[in-house]
Amino acid sequence: MKRTDKREALIQAALELVGERGFHGAPVALIADRAGVAAGTIYRYFDNKDSLIKGIHAALEQQILDAVTVDYPENQPVRDRFLHVGRKLVGYFISSPLQFRFLEQYYNSPYGVASRRAKLFGKKKKNLIVRLFEEALDRKLIKPLPLPILFALTFGPLIDISRDHILEFVTLNERLIEETVEACWGAIQRPRAVDAQR
Amino acid sequence: MKRTDKREALIQAALELVGERGFHGAPVALIADRAGVAAGTIYRYFDNKDSLIKGIHAALEQQILDAVTVDYPENQPVRDRFLHVGRKLVGYFISSPLQFRFLEQYYNSPYGVASRRAKLFGKKKKNLIVRLFEEALDRKLIKPLPLPILFALTFGPLIDISRDHILEFVTLNERLIEETVEACWGAIQRPRAVDAQR
Amino acid sequence: MKRTDKREALIQAALELVGERGFHGAPVALIADRAGVAAGTIYRYFDNKDSLIKGIHAALEQQILDAVTVDYPENQPVRDRFLHVGRKLVGYFISSPLQFRFLEQYYNSPYGVASRRAKLFGKKKKNLIVRLFEEALDRKLIKPLPLPILFALTFGPLIDISRDHILEFVTLNERLIEETVEACWGAIQRPRAVDAQR
Amino acid sequence: MKRTDKREALIQAALELVGERGFHGAPVALIADRAGVAAGTIYRYFDNKDSLIKGIHAALEQQILDAVTVDYPENQPVRDRFLHVGRKLVGYFISSPLQFRFLEQYYNSPYGVASRRAKLFGKKKKNLIVRLFEEALDRKLIKPLPLPILFALTFGPLIDISRDHILEFVTLNERLIEETVEACWGAIQRPRAVDAQR
DNA sequence: AATGAATGAGCTTTCATTCAT
DNA sequence: GATGAATGAAAGCTCATTCAT
Incomplete structure (x- = not known):
């Protein structure tokens, strides 16, 4: 998976989870899980969770x-x-x-x-x-x-x-x-x- | 304070806090505090926090x-x-x-x-x-x-x-x-x- | 265990762990554990970990x-x-x-x-x-x-x-x-x- | 940069960071960054972070x-x-x-x-x-x-x-x-x- | 040899809920 | 009935270390 792919996968995963369950239903662990990466990986692509959400x-x-x-x-x-x-x-x-x-x-x-x-x-x-x-x-x-x-x-x-x-x-x-x-x-x-x- | 009064006070407190700060800014401890009752008391009037919110x-x-x-x-x-x-x-x-x-x-x-x-x-x-x-x-x-x-x-x-x-x-x-x-x-x-x- | 006892137990536990292992060796979970309380309990007695350390x-x-x-x-x-x-x-x-x-x-x-x-x-x-x-x-x-x-x-x-x-x-x-x-x-x-x- | 140079650069970078900010302020990523090498490179010159610190x-x-x-x-x-x-x-x-x-x-x-x-x-x-x-x-x-x-x-x-x-x-x-x-x-x-x- | 993206265990802190008093 | 101290699961985030390239 390329760098861009992972970023996209994270955005897609967060989009889906928030869309389906709301912010309460989208903890970083779950987002990472659905994106197929480790939790810590999120922080290579976004400063923090807020930044991911704002990016979307x-x-x-x-x-x-x-x-x-x-x-x-x-x-x-x-x-x-x-x-x-x-x-x-x-x-x-x-x-x-x-x-x-x-x-x-x-x-x-x-x-x-x-x-x-x-x-x-x-x-x-x-x-x-x-x-x-x-x-x-x-x-x-x-x-x-x-x-x-x-x-x-x-x-x-x-x-x-x-x-x-x-x-x-x-x-x-x-x-x-x-x-x-x-x-x-x-x-x-x-x-x-x-x-x-x- | 009568039974109904406490229920009302809890509803009012939760209403204010959620209205002012959103759900994130309305933990039960704070709601109870503003309503002038103990945290545990909420559970005599409502099954749980969701129930209180739905009551409002x-x-x-x-x-x-x-x-x-x-x-x-x-x-x-x-x-x-x-x-x-x-x-x-x-x-x-x-x-x-x-x-x-x-x-x-x-x-x-x-x-x-x-x-x-x-x-x-x-x-x-x-x-x-x-x-x-x-x-x-x-x-x-x-x-x-x-x-x-x-x-x-x-x-x-x-x-x-x-x-x-x-x-x-x-x-x-x-x-x-x-x-x-x-x-x-x-x-x-x-x-x-x-x-x-x- | 009385309120004061628990505060003392936390102080003692933190004192021991820091003394024995340094700050790195004294995570709140361990302090709480040694004090015989749950991790969250620390925050009833101290604003945060720093506050506990400063209190000691x-x-x-x-x-x-x-x-x-x-x-x-x-x-x-x-x-x-x-x-x-x-x-x-x-x-x-x-x-x-x-x-x-x-x-x-x-x-x-x-x-x-x-x-x-x-x-x-x-x-x-x-x-x-x-x-x-x-x-x-x-x-x-x-x-x-x-x-x-x-x-x-x-x-x-x-x-x-x-x-x-x-x-x-x-x-x-x-x-x-x-x-x-x-x-x-x-x-x-x-x-x-x-x-x-x- | 020669082998020895990189080792020296790492030692110097770690020395500065620890001296300026303490151990908490000297994660390996930052040490590597200041030394002008990749994080993983540290492990070619030292078994682990402890070893680097002891080397200094x-x-x-x-x-x-x-x-x-x-x-x-x-x-x-x-x-x-x-x-x-x-x-x-x-x-x-x-x-x-x-x-x-x-x-x-x-x-x-x-x-x-x-x-x-x-x-x-x-x-x-x-x-x-x-x-x-x-x-x-x-x-x-x-x-x-x-x-x-x-x-x-x-x-x-x-x-x-x-x-x-x-x-x-x-x-x-x-x-x-x-x-x-x-x-x-x-x-x-x-x-x-x-x-x-x- | 060197890279740096990825990992995941571990950290501090919050908070809905319970229950002995 | 009412209390509030205690709980502990779950949260966001960091970072030493690994390994495919």
Whole structure:
């Protein structure tokens, strides 16, 4: 097993254990065991357990960023770009349940308290999203609400339905995802002019 | 101190400690200390620590149910009843940050995995909400989506903005709450007939 | 076993193990074992292992102080008082080999680096000795050398012969102790006037 | 780097680390690192860590012996030879603080327990000193005390003042060293006949 | 000969739970 | 009923030593 392989094996093992059992269920001895290495070996690849956990988190943020960026319709209307991001996000989550559950654990633990601010979005991605929302606000396409509320109305439900799908409370399909993402857009979309108000 | 008082004191102490410091910061010795009883005493009132934690959860669900039920406009239109529930929910959360943070801890821990199914709503309350949504579906007032998705589109954002308010990412006021609850309704509301479709 | 007994048992066990084997040979598990308690019990009596070690050190300093103070001939000539201190010090050390070896370990370890300044003498005792030496210097009874050098010339050899006795390189008896203590006095004693110089 | 160079580098690195930080601060990985070799390489030159430590000790004893032997006034009076040894010893110690501190660590650790018997003097040097003392005893120049006591009265203080100088409790100069060494001689010197007693 | 990744026993400390008082 | 001292398993981490390369 090569150096990189072992690092990957440790990340994979920790990801699985935390995803499956939570942080309480992922002591270093077990992580090492599942990765097929000795406990002490972890400390050749990571400064300490926290560092391993944070490393996974960082890697996942990058994955999400990548997933959302693929085929991003840079030059299409705001609405289309929003729908793209929503679709890709849900797509990533439901195709990566371990990763999703890890992130849920992470953001609700001492580890994640500090980076909660960044929520599910790393710097680069946040900028992508933030830019999108700010453009939408500028053009008066969406309601003039604080960004955190706009995020809550859009990404909150998408995360929730992803979790529900993974926990099998609901079975998503393309149509349902599309309708939900569109409903999220509907939640923040600015009511059209006079006619629609009537 | 009466029997019930001690039970209450233990629940309150555990609630505070978990809310303030997370589960890691709430060992039984500390809970007992803050409750003004001996460590061993906990085991007269609860089978074990898990049981205490679950007891708190149950108590909080009841509190939420009560909060939502107060002044519930039983005979008003579905939309009004929905807005009432949303408003009360957010009101309860932001006026009970300890309770809110406890629940967040709870649902993201081994304790909560089992009861996640119940989400933020206990049996009775679920029925209240479920009845509301089913009536809305029957009358074709909202989109024909699976209940979990409807919940995600409505309660998801409300929980998120409550968290953001408690963490001071945003400062809610009555107007913002109202707009957000209405936006949630907008997300699931059935587009009106022919005109809106055009 | 009473509370105090257990504390004493832990101190005794740690004292023995450190004295016999050095700090490396005194892991908490072994200390607890020899004291007849569980490992965790140590932490009811001491904040941590360091605290236990420091507690022993403090207790021993007090013991030494007490030993030296008993029958201290407050109103006798400086020379008599010096001889008293020397005799008592050696007497304490060779009758308390475990304590002696513990202290040797202590002063040569990370634990003792900070308190090295105090050397074998706690505050009160240092003052007793310091006062004695200062009086002797004032009266021009001893050579005008820096205090550390005076200490080295007097207590250095006394500690060394105590160690040698404990390690059985030499077998001390009252006469030998007396002669050595007097030799130490001889080392710092001011040469008498003109005659002695010739 | 030649074979011998690596051995020397390892000894030097270990000497520095132990001298600076104590045994706790000198794990093999760090020693190897500072010596510019791989951790495993140590085991080509020494059986194990203990062996390396003992190797340093042996080297230092040789150094001390050499230092004391230089300019040794073989044909001068016993007193002069004694003063020479004392001076050279202190001179070596205060000009080699790392070496001094290593030896202090060594003699107070599991490593040194076995070789304590040899004290600061290896075989050859012991013989030099022992011969000196035996000659002095034969000629009735010093008090008829056991050798360990004579050593304690003479080398004990010299080691102590060297330590105090290194720790900056006192600042030695040639005069102070001379006076102290002479005081040591005074401690063991046989009182001169009737006249001096008067 | 030399490397350095890997090992795993051993360390100190925490804490849910028990039980004699 | 209530206490809180005692327990001991389990945690994260270190480091002397080995061995495939």
